[in-house]
Amino acid sequence: MPRIDIEALEDEWEEDHHLLARRSRDLSVKARQRIEQLDTARVLGLDRGRVTVDLNGEVVEAALAGTMRGAKAAVGDWVRVRPAKRDDDRPRIVAVLDRDSVLTRTADDVDDEERVVVANADQIVVVLAADYLDGGTRFLDRVLVAASVGGLDAAACVNKLDLVADDDAAMAEVRAVVDRYEAIDVPVRVTSALTGEGLDELGLLVAGTWTAFAGHSGVGKSLLFNRLVPDADHRVAATGRYGGRHTTVAAWAWHAEALDAWLVDTPGVRSFGLGGLAPDQLVEHFPELRDLGCHLDDCTHTGEPGCRLTPGMVDPTRWEAYLRLRASLQEGG
Ligand SMILES: Nc1nc2c(ncn2[C@@H]2O[C@H](COP(=O)(O)OP(=O)(O)OP(=O)(O)O)[C@@H](O)[C@H]2O)c(=O)[nH]1
Ligand SMILES: [Mg+2]
Ligand SMILES: [Zn+2]
Structure with missing residues (x-):
């Protein structure tokens, strides 16, 4: 069911079409039928009231109809668009269609206001910096859970390889991260957006899909994005240092023609x-715990008598991540 305010929409239509102010139940049916006859478009970007959409292959600017009060569209959403009534007007979005997948996050584990990162994406690629793997993998562990909840695939990209290429210990850590996540079927690509290393492999991972990039500020999402979508030219931070720079301020989808992919750069x-x-619920979204073969009902594998989990069955770093997330969610709940 599309998220719309049918009653308000009917009012608007009545005004538009000088319909008799007649309220009957089949007006709702008619309003829905009318919506179903409208074109569908895909949201590529949002900037306050303006919504950029892909409408039958054309990038156009639309606006949320007044009837959409309170309804929120996100990048990747499929929407129904009513044509502009006048030349100087914009097409109006009158409905947001149900989502096939949705990646949401909250400000912290206590907050329960969900913010949509991307809707209807096939895949999320978490970008990590090779010289900051601990923080990056903690972020990745969280996004893997959110992607599992939201019904999209997840992968990782360890970027800035050039910064650690000469450091054997750091390179061993990169390999350990690759092995740890590939073992749970999360593809990991290793890149340097600066030198171009690994970009072909990253391109293959995203080819033919709708993929969003997520990660801490400064890990190189926009530079990777510009490399994969050369005509996008997204702003990239001026220096290679971190420090909560937040160069990208809004999510935006671009078509990478050569890859037949839609890529979404996010802040x-x-x-x-x-x-x-x-x-x-967390246990459902850690594949190695879900597939443990523990047959206790609703087991969280945290000391229940008869639990099948024994030390060594699960990667210790991922096990720590599970316990840490569980504790954090318990504090929030
Ligand atoms: N050495 C090195 N620097 C890189 C690499 N990728 C990106 N950078 C630099 O890292 C800085 C941050 O890159 P951005 O692409 O702006 O990072 P971002 O992830 O988009 O950051 P936000 O938009 O703030 O989320 C820039 O100065 C880039 O030039 C890389 O592979 N190696
Ligand atoms: Mg950016
Ligand atoms: Zn168990």
Whole structure:
């Protein structure tokens, strides 16, 4: 069911078409039928009241209809668009269609206001900086949970390889991260957006899909994006240092023609909250715990008598991540 205010929409139509102010139940049916006859478009970007959409292959600017009060569209959403009534007007979005997938986050684990990062994407690629893997993998562990909840695939990209290429210990850490996540079927690509290393492999990962990039500020999402979509020319931070720079301020989707892909650059965030999730649900979204073969009902594998989990069955770093997230969600709940 599209998220719309049918009654308000009817009012607007009555005004538009000078319909008799007649309220009957089949007006709702008619309003829905009319919506179904309208074109569908895909949201590429939002900037306050303006919504850029892809309407039958053309990038046009639309606006939310007055009837959409309170309804929110996000990048990637499919919407129904009513044509502009006058030449100087913009097409109006009158409905947001149900989502196939949605990646949401909250400000922290206590907050439960869900913010949509991207709707209807096939895949999220979490970008990590090779010289800051601890923070990056903690972020990745959270996004893997959110992607599992929201029904999209997840992958990782360890970027800035050039910064650690000469450091054997750091390179061993990069390899350990690749192995840890590939073991749970999360593809990991290793790149340097600066030198171009690994970009072909990253391109293959995103080819033919709708993929969003997420990650801390300054990890190189926009530079990677510009490399994959050369005509996009997104703003990239001037220096290679971190410090909560937040160069990208809004999510935006671009077509990477050579890859037949739609790629979404998103603003870096400091934290990726999972406030919408109950602590006991977490276990469902750690594949290695879900597939443990523990047959206790609703087992969280945290000391229940008869639990099948024994030390060594699960990667210790991922196990720590599970316990840490669980504790954080318990504090929030
Ligand atoms: N050495 C090196 N620097 C890189 C690489 N990728 C990006 N950078 C630099 O890192 C800085 C941040 O890059 P951005 O692409 O702006 O980072 P971002 O992830 O988009 O950041 P936000 O938009 O704030 O979320 C810039 O100065 C880039 O030039 C890389 O592979 N190696
Ligand atoms: Mg950016
Ligand atoms: Zn168990």
